[in-house]
Amino acid sequence: MFALVDCNNFYASCERVFNPKLQGRAVVVLSNNDGCIVARSNEAKQLGIRMGEPAFKIKDLLQRHKVAVFSSNYALYADMSGRVMQTLRQLTPFLEVYSIDEAFIDLRRFAPHTLPDFAQRVRQTVGQWTGIPVSVGVAPTKTLAKVANFYAKKSAEGVCLLFCDPDIEIALQQLPAxxxxxxxxxYEKLLLKNGVETALQLRQLSDDWVRQHFGIVGLRLVHELRGISCLPVQLFTPPKKGICTSRSFGRGVSDMAPLQEAVANFAVRCAEKLRRQQSCANLLTVFIHSNPFKPKLPQYSNSITLQLPVAAQHNAALIEQALGGLQKIYRTGFVYKKAGVYVSGIVPQSGVQGNLFGQQNPQGHEQLSKTIDALNQRMGRDTVRYAIQGYERVWKLRQEQLSPRYTTCWNELLTIG
DNA sequence: TCTGGGGTCCTAGGACCC
DNA sequence: TCTGGGGTCCTAGGACCC
Structure with a gap:
C-alpha cells in the first residue's frame, strides 16, 4: 500500500498560517511578476477563479469579492514545505518528497488494520505542528493513492482509503479520465475521441491499444489503475540532469548592461544549485526573448549552447560562459522580456574528467565558492557577489503584494502587539 | 499596464559501429 | 542476378508532472 500526502491549496495555506484573519476568506497567490493565479483557497475556487488565469484579466472580480491577493513568496513556501516534510519523516522513514507540497509513503511494513489510524495521525500531526492542512489518500499503487487523495480532498475527514476492488471500482467510475x-x-482529448470518459473505462482498455497510443508510460499507468504497482517509492532523490534559472522581467529591457547583470545572476543561481547537489556541468545554454504577448513589437528569440572547457560548478566559469553566449545572441532594437541560463551534461563533482591537455579548473575556485556559499548562507544571498551581478536590477520581478518571510528572515518575524 | 518557473521520461530518426 | 543483421549513441520533439 501507498499513501499520498498532499497539502491543501499549499501556497494559500502558507499565507494563512501567519495571518489567521484570512481563514474563511478567499485567498489567491500569484506567479512570479504577479502574473497568473497559481494557488487558490477553496473560497477562491468557489468564485470560479481558474488555475493559471492571468491576474489582470480578473482584476475586477478580485476587487469585488475582496479576495486577498499575494505575490509568491518562495522563501516562505520552501521553508514551510521543509517543515511539513520533516514532520512526515518523524512519522515514517519511508518517504518520497515528490514535490513542494506532496509526499508518497511506502506502507508495505504497516499492518493493514493500522492504516486508517495512521492516515489520521499524519493529518493531525502535520496540521498541529505546521499549521498546514493536508489530505491523505491510501491505496495499493501510487496512481490509485492519487485517486484516493482526490476524494480525500472532498471529504470532511481529509482522508480516503481505497483498499480493494468494489471501492476502487466505484471511485474510478466517478472519476473523469x-x-x-x-x-x-x-491524452484526455484522444481518450474522449475514443469514447473513454471515466478512469474505469481507461482501466478497461486493452494493453495493446494503450501501448500503441500512450507508450510504455501509459501502459504502466493503466496497470497501476488495475492495482498492479509499477512505480516504487523513491527514498533517495537522484541528482538533477538539467538545472535552469530563468525569469520574466518586471519590465522590458533593451540594453546589454542590464541583460548581462540578469544573466550573470542566473548563472550564479545555477552554480549554487549545482554545488548543492555536488555536481558539475559540461554544457551551458543562454536564452533571451522578447514579449510574445506584444505581437505589435518586433519579436526576437534566440539561444546558444556552449561546451565548458572542463565541467564546472563555480560561479566564475558559469558567468564567463553565460556572458559569452549572451554576447553572441544579443541584438539591438528589441525589448526583451525574459532570459535564462540552463546547465546540462551534469556529472558528479567527484568524477570530473580533465581534458586531454591537462587543463583543469584553476585551484582555488573550489575553495572560493565554498567560502562565498558559507558567507552568503550566514549573511544573506549575494552579500558576496561578482561585480557583474550588480545592484541596479532594473529587470527585477514585480512583487507588489509580497508577504513577510516570516520563518527565514530575522527582520521579518511575525510581531504581535 | 498586466500573461510563471522548473523539471522528468519516452520515442523516432539519423549517424555511426562491426 | 545479387546488396544482412545487429547494435549504440545522440538529438529534437512531445507528452507529462508540480
Whole structure:
C-alpha cells in the first residue's frame, strides 16, 4: 500500500498560517511578476477563479469579492514545505518528497488494520505542528493513492482509503479520465475521441491499444489503475540532469548592461544549485526573448549552447560562459522580456574528467565558492557577489503584494502587539 | 499596464559501429 | 542476378508532472 500526502491549496495555506484573519476568506497567490493565479483557497475556487488565469484579466472580480491577493513568496513556501516534510519523516522513514507540497509513503511494513489510524495521525500531526492542512489518500499503487487523495480532498475527514476492488471500482467510475495522474490535455482529448470518459473505462482498455497510443508510460499507468504497482517509492532523490534559472522581467529591457547583470545572476543561481547537489556541468545554454504577448513589437528569440572547457560548478566559469553566449545572441532594437541560463551534461563533482591537455579548473575556485556559499548562507544571498551581478536590477520581478518571510528572515518575524 | 518557473521520461530518426 | 543483421549513441520533439 501507498499513501499520498498532499497539502491543501499549499501556497494559500502558507499565507494563512501567519495571518489567521484570512481563514474563511478567499485567498489567491500569484506567479512570479504577479502574473497568473497559481494557488487558490477553496473560497477562491468557489468564485470560479481558474488555475493559471492571468491576474489582470480578473482584476475586477478580485476587487469585488475582496479576495486577498499575494505575490509568491518562495522563501516562505520552501521553508514551510521543509517543515511539513520533516514532520512526515518523524512519522515514517519511508518517504518520497515528490514535490513542494506532496509526499508518497511506502506502507508495505504497516499492518493493514493500522492504516486508517495512521492516515489520521499524519493529518493531525502535520496540521498541529505546521499549521498546514493536508489530505491523505491510501491505496495499493501510487496512481490509485492519487485517486484516493482526490476524494480525500472532498471529504470532511481529509482522508480516503481505497483498499480493494468494489471501492476502487466505484471511485474510478466517478472519476473523469482526465483527472488521472499522467493523463494530460492531449491524452484526455484522444481518450474522449475514443469514447473513454471515466478512469474505469481507461482501466478497461486493452494493453495493446494503450501501448500503441500512450507508450510504455501509459501502459504502466493503466496497470497501476488495475492495482498492479509499477512505480516504487523513491527514498533517495537522484541528482538533477538539467538545472535552469530563468525569469520574466518586471519590465522590458533593451540594453546589454542590464541583460548581462540578469544573466550573470542566473548563472550564479545555477552554480549554487549545482554545488548543492555536488555536481558539475559540461554544457551551458543562454536564452533571451522578447514579449510574445506584444505581437505589435518586433519579436526576437534566440539561444546558444556552449561546451565548458572542463565541467564546472563555480560561479566564475558559469558567468564567463553565460556572458559569452549572451554576447553572441544579443541584438539591438528589441525589448526583451525574459532570459535564462540552463546547465546540462551534469556529472558528479567527484568524477570530473580533465581534458586531454591537462587543463583543469584553476585551484582555488573550489575553495572560493565554498567560502562565498558559507558567507552568503550566514549573511544573506549575494552579500558576496561578482561585480557583474550588480545592484541596479532594473529587470527585477514585480512583487507588489509580497508577504513577510516570516520563518527565514530575522527582520521579518511575525510581531504581535 | 498586466500573461510563471522548473523539471522528468519516452520515442523516432539519423549517424555511426562491426 | 545479387546488396544482412545487429547494435549504440545522440538529438529534437512531445507528452507529462508540480
Amino acid at each position: 482526465g483527472e488521472v495522474w499522467g493523463i494530460g490535455r492531449q
